[in-house]
Each structure stands twice: as structure tokens, then as C-alpha cells.
Amino acid sequence: MRWTIKPKPDTSKVNELAKALNVDTIIASLLAQRGIETFEQAKKFFRPSLEDLHDxxxxxxxxxxxxxxxxxxxxxxxxxxxxxxxxxxxxxxxxxxxxxxxxxxxxxxxxxxxxxxxxxxxxxxxxxxxxxxxxxxxxxxxxxxxxxxxxxxxxxxxxxxxxxxxxxxxxxxxxxxxxxxxxxxxxxxxxxxxxxxxxxxxxxxxxxxxxxxxxxxxxxxxxxxxxxxxxxxxxxxxxxxxxxxxxxxxxxxxxxxxxxxxxxxxxxxxxxxxxxxxxxxxxxxxxxxxxxxxxxxxxxxxxxxxxxxxxxEIEVYNTDRRDADKSITEEALAQILQNKEEDRCTTVVYKEDWHKGVIGIVASRLTETYYRPTLVFTKSGEKLAASARSVKGFDVYNALDACSDHIEQFGGHKYAAGLTLLEEQYEAFKRKFEEVVTSTIDKTLLTPEISIDLPIELEQISPKFYRILKQFAPFGPGNMTPVFMTEGLSDTGYGRCVGEDDKHLKCKVQKNGIAIDAIGFGLGTKQGTIHNEQTFKAAFTIDENEWNGKVSLQLKLKDIN
Structure with a gap:
């Protein structure tokens, strides 16, 4: 994981906004990072109105x-x-x-x-x-x-x-x-x-x-x-x-x-x-x-x-979809290993009987495993059809445009696209796509990024702070759930792996006499990082955990180092 910290907003603007809204500077900084610098803009952000819809x-x-x-x-x-x-x-x-x-x-x-x-x-x-x-x-x-x-x-x-x-x-x-x-x-x-x-x-x-x-x-x-x-x-x-x-x-x-x-x-x-x-x-x-x-x-x-x-009926389709997605993903991963293609800048895989309805999901799954622009092809009538997925910061639509000599038809967005081509063009397209991506992608984009909004200390995380944070929702591209970072943490000694195959990490982190529960989905392999009172830094979002009718704040760990 590549950790990047967002640029710090202008201190004077942050202080002005904090005063105008009667909030702490962390909340004001998060707003400023989202381009919200005045009371009026904050009001529109926190209190969306149907009157703000355009004619x-x-x-x-x-x-x-x-x-x-x-x-x-x-x-x-x-x-x-x-x-x-x-x-x-x-x-x-x-x-x-x-x-x-x-x-x-x-x-x-x-x-x-x-x-x-x-x-x-x-x-x-x-x-x-x-x-x-x-x-x-x-x-x-x-x-x-x-x-x-x-x-x-x-x-x-x-x-x-x-x-x-x-x-x-x-x-x-x-x-x-x-x-x-x-x-x-x-x-x-x-x-x-x-x-x-x-x-x-x-x-x-x-x-x-x-x-x-x-x-x-x-x-x-x-x-x-x-x-x-x-x-x-x-x-x-x-x-x-x-x-x-x-x-x-x-x-x-x-x-x-x-x-x-x-x-x-x-x-x-x-x-x-x-x-x-x-x-x-x-x-x-x-x-x-x-x-x-x-x-x-x-x-x-x-x-x-x-x-x-x-x-x-749709629930049955959804179960079938999950089964197809799982088996095709396994076949595609095996194909990458068999062809010794782990070290390329792209993933391009094809099998004629893969279910066309799930190749987009499989492309997303493969992008999670090998973090690079990905295409999954299947047979569709006389042609091959593919779903494309990209990594953050790379425009796969433009990359496909540069390969258009080999493509019959394509369309889509920066991060997701679809295309068709003739079967005899597949190998030439695969070579060309690898060439185009290799020559145009910034290689740092091939490592997944955790974009951190702000460093924070555990004592700054309070129920009131979380209540305001919840009002930043709905979250999504352009307004992602805030990600924080804290250094100098240690485990209270009860950290353990949980879930199927010990996939996840559950622990309680502490610093300066304050402790808070934490869960790291998919971070089971990081258990060694928190052993023996070692200090570490964590990137996380803040969440609520409900257990036996009690609600408490917890950290959702994105990565630890």
C-alpha cells in the first residue's frame, strides 16, 4: 500500500471556518479539503436542499x-x-x-x-x-x-x-x-x-x-x-x-x-x-x-x-451470479499464473465459455489481486466481448482508444469500459494494450494508494466528533469517507486474527493512556506488526460497533505499518 497525505489546507481559512461554524479545526480542515471554505458553502453541504438542483x-x-x-x-x-x-x-x-x-x-x-x-x-x-x-x-x-x-x-x-x-x-x-x-x-x-x-x-x-x-x-x-x-x-x-x-x-x-x-x-x-x-x-x-x-x-x-x-426470483439470479463470479475469478487467476503474466502492467484474460454477465465483476476482482488495468474477454456470438477496469489515476478509455485499430467497438468511462473485437485480433490487441499502458502509466499508480485526509490523535476521537463526521454523508467519489492516520500506537496485548482462514485482524490500539477497539478486514497477515508491544502507525476510518446492545466507536483499519 502506498500512503499519501492530502495537502494541508490554508490554516487561516481553516481557523475562520472553524470559528464561523463553531467546530474544531479537524472538521474545518476536512471541509476545506472538499472545497468548502465559507459558512454558506458549509450550509449547502450539511443541509442539502432541493432548491439547489439546477433548472x-x-x-x-x-x-x-x-x-x-x-x-x-x-x-x-x-x-x-x-x-x-x-x-x-x-x-x-x-x-x-x-x-x-x-x-x-x-x-x-x-x-x-x-x-x-x-x-x-x-x-x-x-x-x-x-x-x-x-x-x-x-x-x-x-x-x-x-x-x-x-x-x-x-x-x-x-x-x-x-x-x-x-x-x-x-x-x-x-x-x-x-x-x-x-x-x-x-x-x-x-x-x-x-x-x-x-x-x-x-x-x-x-x-x-x-x-x-x-x-x-x-x-x-x-x-x-x-x-x-x-x-x-x-x-x-x-x-x-x-x-x-x-x-x-x-x-x-x-x-x-x-x-x-x-x-x-x-x-x-x-x-x-x-x-x-x-x-x-x-x-x-x-x-x-x-x-x-x-x-x-x-x-x-x-x-x-x-x-x-x-x-x-432475483435472489436466485444473484446467488447464481455469485457462484459464476467465484469460479471464473479462480480460472482467470490460474490463467495468469500459467501464462507467467504476474509481472506485466496489464491483465488480459480470455476463455470462450465465461459467463458474459459477470466478466465486469471478475475484472474488478482481478484488479484487487493484481493492481493494474484489466480486461476480461469471453465469446459473444462471432466476436469476443470484454469488460475493462482500471486503477485510480489511469484512463483506460484513452488506452483503449490508442488500440482502436484492433477493436470493433468500445465505450465507457475513465475507469470502466466495454469493447468487442474479432477473435483473430485478440493476441495483437493484447500486445498493443500492454505496450500502450506500459508506455503511458505512471508506475506508482500500480501500487494501491491509501489517501489520508489528516493525522489525528486518539483523544480527538469522541462521540460528538463522530456525530459531525456522519453528517458528511452520503459518501462516494469526490466525498469519500475521511481517512485518518495516527502514529506511535501499540496493541493492548489482545490482538488476534479472526474470521475464515484468520483473514481479519481484531485488536485494541492505545496511545497516551487512551484505548479504542479496531478491526482490520483482510489485515490478518499484519498480526506480526502489532506483537510484543511494538509501536506502529495506522490508517483508518471511524465507525460504530454494536455488540450486545451497546454501541461504541471503533477504528476500521485500512493498513498498518
Missing amino acids: PFLMKDMDLAVLRIQKAITNEENIMVYGDYDVDGTTSVALLSSYLQTLHPQITTYIPDRYAEGYGVSYQGIDYAHDNDISLIIALDCGIKAIEKVAYAKTKGIDFVICDHHRPGNKIPDAAAVLDPKREDCDYPYKELCGCGVGFKLIQGLASKKGQSIEDLLPYLDLVATAIGADIVPITGENRVLAYFGLLVINESPRTGFKAMLSQVKKDTLTITDVVFIIAPRINAAGRMKHGLDAVTLLTEENLETALQYAA
């Missing part, structure tokens, strides 16, 4: 999108809501279709089959629309690169409204409207919305024309918060407001489908992390193991008994 009509083409949908409703056209098969896509489709059904009965939903159609807008989907007399397709979380598909739809008399958040190519599709804050010609003030977030801006635009207020749209924010967490977009600015209110909906009045999924979960209050690890994998499992439309059906179902049946 949807600031987004390029929003007026055209709203007009085209209004025209479709007036003319009683059939409308298809089309979205990708992952969490962002399926929540987007559930969001927009359920809202449009309050305005217009002729709404149908469509999620492409992961295996038969692949990612994004498909010719099959357009043909389905044509066969069913659908004249408007609203595409969510995809479509920004669907130049030929949108042109093909036009020949069939079908218009497109595109709501996407991926990076556009050199050309924008010739659609009725293209909503994408990442368009170079779009002046929308916040660029980091997920696909469901762009879909929410569209219903906000439609609602404003119906005289509805933002409060009327609150029930839809549980879907937006789920997509924000699952799609790993920054939880800053507008996303922070959407996630904050979405979590309130999930915890106070969740939709029926969420209630059904959470019926087995014993948790009082869900955080964004819980949403990512409990709700998102279940929604994703439908598209991975069977069909993404099953997730949309669950998310829009209003009868609890029916929703519980759907949720039980």
Missing part, C-alpha cells in the same frame, strides 16, 4: 426533448422507453416509464438482451418498435454513439430522444433531442450526472410544464440514488442533493420493489454503501443472469405480494 432547461436540447414528448402524448403516439441492462439503465427505464404512465397510457419498456443484442441501442430493438407501431424511442444511459442506429430508425419513421452521460464521439446522433451534459456544446452547470440522473432532469422538465413541483418528484429519487451509488459517479454538487433525498426515500417510504428486496435484510438505516452492496447487485443480477427487464418489472411493481415473488 433542467439549462441542459442542451431539453426544450426539444420536452416538446417532442409532449407532441407524442398529444398525438397519442406509442412511446418506447429504452435502457441499458445494468443498474443505471434499468433504474432509468423504471423512473421514466413510471412517470410517463401518469401522463399517457401508451408506454412500453425495452431492455436489450445482454447476449443476443449487447450493449446500447440495437437494431433488434428498433425493429421491435417498428413492428409495434412505436414512433418515439427515449433511450437512457446509452445512445450517444448510436449514429447509424438513429439514422436507421429514421428510415422506419421512428424518432429518438437520447438521455446519456457517456462521452460523445466526434459526431452527435441526428435525434429529435440529445441530452448529455458531457456534450461539448452543453453548458449545463453539473457534468457528472449518471444516466438515471439525466432521466430525472427530463421528468423535471416535463413536470415543470405540467405545473408540478420538485416535491412531487421525490418518490422517484430512490431510483436515482441507487444509480448514483452503483455507477460510481462523484457524490458532489447536484448528485449529492439527489443521493441525499433518494436515501431518505429508501429509508422512509421505499417503493414496493425495494421493500421486497429489503425484506430479508436486517438493517434499520441504509447508507449509500448499503445501496451499492445490497440493492444494486440484486438489480444487476437480473440483466447478468437472465434479463434486465425483470429488474424493471420489480422496480415498477406496486403489489407487495407480486413484488416479493419477483424479488425471490
Whole structure:
């Protein structure tokens, strides 16, 4: 692990902020590191308000999108809501279709089959629309690169409204409207919305024309918060407001489908992390193991008994997904060792019968083991398909762009992408990808980084301090859970390994007469570091531990040295 300490914020600004907010300088420093330097900015951070959401009509083409949908409703056209098969896509489709059904009965939903159609807008989907007399397709979380598909739809008399958040190519599709804050010609003030977030801006635009207020749209924010967490977009600015209110909906009045999924979960209050690890994998499992439309059906179902049946089916898909993920990860790790590829700058593995639905998860697992840009390929029809994952600080999208001579099609983000290529190009691509990454990556990025916000002493950790810290949530990219560091610690003498294969480390750390419980998940091998009253330093977050009805603060160790 590579420990880095964030730059110390300006002392005078920190002192001013601490005084204005009546908080200690550690809290003020954490705020300053997040770009919060005034009382007004702090108020917006700690008290998110729906009034801080931007006017949807600031987004390029929003007026055209709203007009085209209004025209479709007036003319009683059939409308298809089309979205990708992952969490962002399926929540987007559930969001927009359920809202449009309050305005217009002729709404149908469509999620492409992961295996038969692949990612994004498909010719099959357009043909389905044509066969069913659908004249408007609203595409969510995809479509920004669907130049030929949108042109093909036009020949069939079908218009497109595109709501996407991926990076556009050199050309924008010739659609009725293209909503994408990442368009170079779009002046929308916040660029980091997920696909469901762009879909929410569209219903906000439609609602404003119906005289509805933002409060009327609150029930839809549980879907937006789920997509924000699952799609790993920054939880800053507008996303922070959407996630904050979405979590309130999930915890106070969740939709029926969420209630059904959470019926087995014993948790009082869900955080964004819980949403990512409990709700998102279940929604994703439908598209991975069977069909993404099953997730949309669950998310829009209003009868609890029916929703519980759907949720039980999805639970089975999720179990199957976990089994496939485990076995493929083991096979991929064996392949790396067999090919003697442990010392490369990239991981590229392929087996034709690996389940296409889990290769993205496997890529993430391999990145945890060999910390480097990773691609996992499988056979998909006549071609090979891959999921790519990167390491912090390295743009895998740009690296793939540099290999485009060998690629049929690719798209995605800085840290996650998907691609297809012809089987005969696999070896050449693998060589080229290794060359590109080796020549462009800063080698320090190949060691996992722990980014530490501030050094702290044990006596500064108090229930009051933790209460304020909790108000920094929801946490995520751009507003990560604060990580602290303390030097000169020692164990009280009862440190031990716990869990399966002694994987984790449980101990009580002490300094200057103050002791606090600590748990280090995955740090069992570090037990020797704390033996025999040796002093060590620890990087950690602060958490609560509940045991026998008693709640106490504990350190969640990230690393010790």
C-alpha cells in the first residue's frame, strides 16, 4: 500500500471556518479539503436542499426533448422507453416509464438482451418498435454513439430522444433531442450526472410544464440514488442533493420493489454503501443472469405480494451470479499464473465459455489481486466481448482508444469500459494494450494508494466528533469517507486474527493512556506488526460497533505499518 497525505489546507481559512461554524479545526480542515471554505458553502453541504438542483432547461436540447414528448402524448403516439441492462439503465427505464404512465397510457419498456443484442441501442430493438407501431424511442444511459442506429430508425419513421452521460464521439446522433451534459456544446452547470440522473432532469422538465413541483418528484429519487451509488459517479454538487433525498426515500417510504428486496435484510438505516452492496447487485443480477427487464418489472411493481415473488426470483439470479463470479475469478487467476503474466502492467484474460454477465465483476476482482488495468474477454456470438477496469489515476478509455485499430467497438468511462473485437485480433490487441499502458502509466499508480485526509490523535476521537463526521454523508467519489492516520500506537496485548482462514485482524490500539477497539478486514497477515508491544502507525476510518446492545466507536483499519 502506498500512503499519501492530502495537502494541508490554508490554516487561516481553516481557523475562520472553524470559528464561523463553531467546530474544531479537524472538521474545518476536512471541509476545506472538499472545497468548502465559507459558512454558506458549509450550509449547502450539511443541509442539502432541493432548491439547489439546477433548472433542467439549462441542459442542451431539453426544450426539444420536452416538446417532442409532449407532441407524442398529444398525438397519442406509442412511446418506447429504452435502457441499458445494468443498474443505471434499468433504474432509468423504471423512473421514466413510471412517470410517463401518469401522463399517457401508451408506454412500453425495452431492455436489450445482454447476449443476443449487447450493449446500447440495437437494431433488434428498433425493429421491435417498428413492428409495434412505436414512433418515439427515449433511450437512457446509452445512445450517444448510436449514429447509424438513429439514422436507421429514421428510415422506419421512428424518432429518438437520447438521455446519456457517456462521452460523445466526434459526431452527435441526428435525434429529435440529445441530452448529455458531457456534450461539448452543453453548458449545463453539473457534468457528472449518471444516466438515471439525466432521466430525472427530463421528468423535471416535463413536470415543470405540467405545473408540478420538485416535491412531487421525490418518490422517484430512490431510483436515482441507487444509480448514483452503483455507477460510481462523484457524490458532489447536484448528485449529492439527489443521493441525499433518494436515501431518505429508501429509508422512509421505499417503493414496493425495494421493500421486497429489503425484506430479508436486517438493517434499520441504509447508507449509500448499503445501496451499492445490497440493492444494486440484486438489480444487476437480473440483466447478468437472465434479463434486465425483470429488474424493471420489480422496480415498477406496486403489489407487495407480486413484488416479493419477483424479488425471490432475483435472489436466485444473484446467488447464481455469485457462484459464476467465484469460479471464473479462480480460472482467470490460474490463467495468469500459467501464462507467467504476474509481472506485466496489464491483465488480459480470455476463455470462450465465461459467463458474459459477470466478466465486469471478475475484472474488478482481478484488479484487487493484481493492481493494474484489466480486461476480461469471453465469446459473444462471432466476436469476443470484454469488460475493462482500471486503477485510480489511469484512463483506460484513452488506452483503449490508442488500440482502436484492433477493436470493433468500445465505450465507457475513465475507469470502466466495454469493447468487442474479432477473435483473430485478440493476441495483437493484447500486445498493443500492454505496450500502450506500459508506455503511458505512471508506475506508482500500480501500487494501491491509501489517501489520508489528516493525522489525528486518539483523544480527538469522541462521540460528538463522530456525530459531525456522519453528517458528511452520503459518501462516494469526490466525498469519500475521511481517512485518518495516527502514529506511535501499540496493541493492548489482545490482538488476534479472526474470521475464515484468520483473514481479519481484531485488536485494541492505545496511545497516551487512551484505548479504542479496531478491526482490520483482510489485515490478518499484519498480526506480526502489532506483537510484543511494538509501536506502529495506522490508517483508518471511524465507525460504530454494536455488540450486545451497546454501541461504541471503533477504528476500521485500512493498513498498518
